Amino acid sequence: MSATKLITGLSEIAGEYDGLLCDAWGVIHNGRELFPGAAEALTKFRETRGPVVVLTNAPRLSDVIPAQLDRLGLPREAYDAVVTSGDATRQIVREMAGKSFYRIGPSKDDGLFAAVDIELAPLSGADAIFCSGPNDDETETPEDYRGLLTEPAKRGLPMVCANPDIVVRYGDKLIYCAGALGQLYEQLGGKVLLGGKPHPPIYELAKARMAQIAGREPSKLLAIGDGIGTDIKGANAQGIDCVFVADGIFAEAARKDGKLSGDKLAQALDADGVHAEYAMDTIAW
Structure with missing residues (x-):
């Protein structure tokens, strides 16, 4: 090469x-x-x-x-x-019709959650997780979610990850994306579904x-x-x-x-x- x-x-x-x-x-x-x-x-x-x-x-x-x-x-x-x-994630969700999702993602992603038209549920009753990113990407790290994600990973709940990126540069600093939470979820034994690059x-x-x-x-x-x-x-x-x-x-x-x-x-x-x-x-x- x-x-x-x-x-x-x-x-x-x-x-x-x-x-x-x-x-x-x-x-x-x-x-x-x-x-x-x-x-x-x-x-x-x-x-x-x-x-x-x-x-x-x-x-x-x-x-x-x-x-x-x-x-x-x-x-x-x-x-x-x-x-x-x-766009690609919406295609994945359409193939999971009838399932309810636990939401992880900031309010700025409300438009995506509305567009994919999923039924939201508490984590204890959800069939899957839909993650668009940390709830506060300016302060949170993946470690803030370890306690939350450990149990559903053991239960076998799949996570739909709307952004495979681990980090992006925002101005002069790096912030975590949904891909970082997906990476952690896989480390915990969970299954992650991704449609992006x-x-x-x-x-x-x-x-x-x-x-x-x-x-x-x-x-x-x-x-x-x-x-x-x-x-x-x-x-x-x-x-x-x-x-x-x-x-x-x-x-x-x-x-x-x-x-x-x-x-x-x-x-x-x-x-x-x-x-x-x-x-x-x-x-x-």
Whole structure:
């Protein structure tokens, strides 16, 4: 397998691809502000090469994401569609019709819980757990949930995890996501069901949406992400070439003396058994 090629912008490789799947948090923005160069890079690819689908592990349905991107300053001309882990999770829940769920998730995810249309129940009477993230992601850690989750894991209750991400960078700090609680639940012996990256359901939805936009299936897709265990692993599993962006949660692991390092990046990727065809400091055209 060839070494990861370090690039400075998408223009160096865009000619080989006619469709783009781009992660949002950690690539386009940090939760508070848009990264410089993101809007231009996506817009230029869309204008010159083909459709751009924002592929995010956000535990929300895709129809609410464009308004969030608007507030961060990303123009609608920069992308064609959004596909979320929330979309893929709703598909999983539909296959569990008739089951009641114990809710774990903050009030900001009320829209998702309403959209998936599940029956909520106390933990003692629930058939499963639906987790969109910690109830307070600014202060809580997975350890705060060990006592709560130990007993249902032993009982064999499945957990539907609406966001496979372990952490995301929010501004200048890292916050835990639903994936961290799912990871703990598996450690306790529980079964976790996931639809977002790196799992197939979200890619199936994204490919179908892209084919609908283009009127055909793109001949060669490119994926961009900052998550080694989600974006890169998922792209590898789908046979999609990928660009690792070192501006997100693995920024320190991929850099030496503040600069993107091929050796450091190789170590980080090898540790997870994945490969990226390309890498760049931050998304740019």
